Amino acid sequence: MIKTDVAPTLAGGPTLIPTDMPTTNRPMNMGQSMDDNTSRLDGVAKITGAAKYSSDMLLPNAVFARFVRCPFGAANLETVDDSAARKVPGVIDIEITPKACTYNGQPVGHVVAESPVAVNRALKALKLNWKKDSVKTSIRDTKQVGLLKGNAPDADVTIRAVYSTPVQTHSSLETHGGVVDHKGDKATVYASTQGTFSVRDGFGDALSLKGSDFEVVCEYVGGGFGSKLGGPGKELMLAAKLSQKLKRPAYVMCNRAEEHLDTGNRPSSVTSVWLSLKKDGSVVGGEVMTYGGVGVANGGGGCNVPSGRYTFANVNKSHEDVSFNAGGPRAFRAPGRPQGAFAEELMLDEAAAELGMDPLALKRKLAIDDVYREMLDQGAKLIGWGERKANGSQTSVMRTGFGVGIAGWGSASPGGNAEVVIHPDGSVESRTGTQDIGTGQRTTMGICTADAIGIPLSMVTVQIGRSSLPPGPGSGGSVTSPTTAPTMMNAATQARTKLFEVLARQGGDNAADFTVKDGVVLKRGEKFLSWKDACAKLPADGVMGSASTGDGGKGNSQGVQFVKVVVDCETGIIYPKHVIAIQSCGRVICRKTAESQIIGGVIQGLSYGMFENRILDRNVGAMVNPNLEWYKILGPCEMPHIEPVLWAHGQTGVKALGEPPTIPTAGALACAVFNAIGAPVRHLPLTPDKVLSALEGARS
Amino acid sequence: MNSFAIAQPKSMSEASRIVSDKKYSLVVIKAGGIDLIDHLKEGLIAPDVVVNVRRLQSDKELIKVSEGEIRIDAVATLADIVSSAALRAACPALVQSVENAASPAVRNVASAAGNLLQRPRCWYYRNEQFNCLKKGGATCFAVEGENRYHAIFGDGPCHIVHPSNLAPAFFVTDATVHMVGAEHPSLPIRYLYHMPDKGVRSESNLPPGAVITHITCKPVKASGFYAIKEKQSFDWPVAAAAVALEMDGNTITKATVCAGAVAPIPWELRNVAGALRGVDVSNDAALTKACAAAAVGAKPMTDNAYKAKLLPVAVKRAVLLAAGKKLEVES
């Protein structure tokens, strides 16, 4: 734990919560809330296995299915011999349609059987005759991307470079898919999804049922990061078809390899840029050409540079998506942003080096507003930017580097509904059909309800993740909390008012005479009844408050991240040491879940910066690392000390938090490595081979 | 995964009898099972019997350190090796070779013999979609494909790297593998492995039906091991080196050097051993120069030239560890 010289101030001045204070003692929300630092309501259930995810739904009498997939980047399935596979004990049916495939993992049919083992045996017993075709596996297979020509006439310095980022797969712990239990006139769908209602609405006629005759259930979701947005997906569609046909529950979940191949990804990018600056650091012109590597998709490869977070005059941007033989992208936590931020932050550090300027000073100057500047100043203190040495000035084997990047995010709330019921036994139920994809939605909904009513969180039961509950948005674009939190607070306030009305009617008082504090009902400021006794006066079905679309936070959430690394200059290995992640998100509902979002974003960003890479065999187009052994992700030994700093200054409403904390990390990391070794590594991931080559380049 | 029977013998000799029993089509030994289960799951082997030897100690002590000899039971786990203070004092290279290997959970079950006999991690070999040389196919896909983690030494036709960390450490400490069920009950570790041109479907020369009971080696106080890994948690080395030294003060009088993760077998670096003779380990320039010899003769493939840059660093750091120096680097 580091000491900070920043004291928590409640009025005026930037409010930072000191990071050296144990989490449980840290003040939050100016004392507005009683349980704003609670642990997750479902934490114990999750770690003990009591929480049942869709992938845990092994229903009695279920059938299991998996897709038959193309093993190559481009191949024509010419003949199918499934005679041996059909003889595998337990196999129910096999359906395969010969066709020409254009990516590894593309489905051509499925096998359905009595058990997962039988499915796998049948898949192995299939004799498929594939005729391989030539493949393209990267942007560079199609596009020659070189340095751009041009410079602003009044420039003092012009930099020119090409940056690239690899394909990152979402690698959610729970894979894609679910279970459909079709009972003829009713059905239950257990979905691993980021959108309860988009799954419901996306079935169309596939279940031959009206939306009100089936329920989508996703009480627990093992991550999604954008890849589980939208409709049911091909896995649940297959389950729907099979369950209906066989009149049995159908279970279809991807395995890890399928998850890498065919459930979306963050597209690769190549960015070529020239940027002209004046001596004082102002940007006077430039051009950015970006390419997005979208596999077999036709779009979705946007690369967000310039990001709009820095003031650049006269910088033209063009973009092109490039298709090749690989699974296509899906939304991935701040789509287009981390890849853009990587190029932008490193490009600015390179410009600063050319100008002989401190990159922090340059970014401070170019940042579009004073919030960023204040955040940069505070973060610089927390990371110890003063100890930063000039680029490339160190000669020791182990060299320290500092880097910084900034982030911004906000999208409009799509609207949603919530209900709160107060029961005569004093229990309170808050209801929203939205899902908790691991962010803590269940917990924050409970806090919003408890807070608005004035009772302890322990009295609230939260119902989420069911399409029979009030509809709300899909968890994408960081809109879930900004939509559901104010809506839930409104519903709770309304339910409480209804309770007060009952009390007022019974005693001839005014509803406005009542209030609740710490679980006690007060009348005109005096203790009136305990919560339980007050609720006992309610009719048998209690009272319900319902609300739609509360008033979310306005404007973008902003953040800055500082990364400190040590680089072993003999091996090229990077050791992240310390990350300061300052982040605004409007009102913080629950400190722990908010900080977890930030920490998780940083981890995912470092992992992207250092390791993650979908590697396709360049000749046959098959992924050589469709696992979590060679598709490397950050592990415990790489974990730096990550300090999330919630920026409370000037914050009202509930704003975006899911996405922004992963935007600047890889860029800040690359800047830190540049600082340590004196040469930029312009291509992610920052593996030892590239660091060593950059070092050699710097020496020669 | 196909169905198979589990055999639970009472001794290694009984295990070896089951392995040699002709009535089965394929019988395999399972110690910790870390590698074996991977093979079953990926469908790379389909045995009809799996013989569990995990608890079959051949001596009541798993690790015995005496004056002239170290004895490590075949079923001693990597965690047993790491936690033996006597072993660390008598022969640091052995402990250093596995103390950061894999993960604590893997080390708790992975056995010494299993570590020596684990199969390569080559992503073409491990992926059933690629019918590579090692699986009876006609091509080594790494040659024209993705070879960043492949061998920089050897002439093929298969370009795997040997994955065992213990093997190079045992190599420099003159280890011998002891077994039952073989004509010769022992085999020096330098003869345990063969290059792909001597048989591409296997890496070891262990006779069919043989089961390792224990491994013996020399205690070498001046020994060290250093592995360079892209990722410090749960990852495989991209270059590693084991070193055993004889020293006169700070000067090396004799060295044995063996590299890991760079060739299809533990790769002895005799030229480096020669270059190290007479080097004062406190003379950084001289030491660096001698270790640079580690890259001589390397034939990198398209994407793995960096390994030839890393190997001399691994050797140098192993030498420093062997000489009792503290490394001033992160780990």
Ligand SMILES: Cc1cc2nc3c(=O)[nH]c(=O)nc-3n(C[C@H](O)[C@H](O)[C@H](O)COP(=O)(O)OP(=O)(O)OC[C@H]3O[C@@H](n4cnc5c(N)ncnc54)[C@H](O)[C@@H]3O)c2cc1C
């Ligand atoms: C993610 C990960 C990272 C890893 N990183 C490393 C690393 O960095 N360095 C490293 O060295 N290892 C590493 N390992 C590998 C691990 O150490 C080995 O898989 C393990 O040592 C194998 O031991 P086991 O007892 O589980 O072997 P098993 O899986 O039980 O057996 C492996 C092979 O040896 C044979 N066998 C076992 N015992 C005997 C015997 N007594 N006689 C004859 N044959 C026998 C088996 O038949 C089988 O073919 C890693 C593993 C994983 C999963």
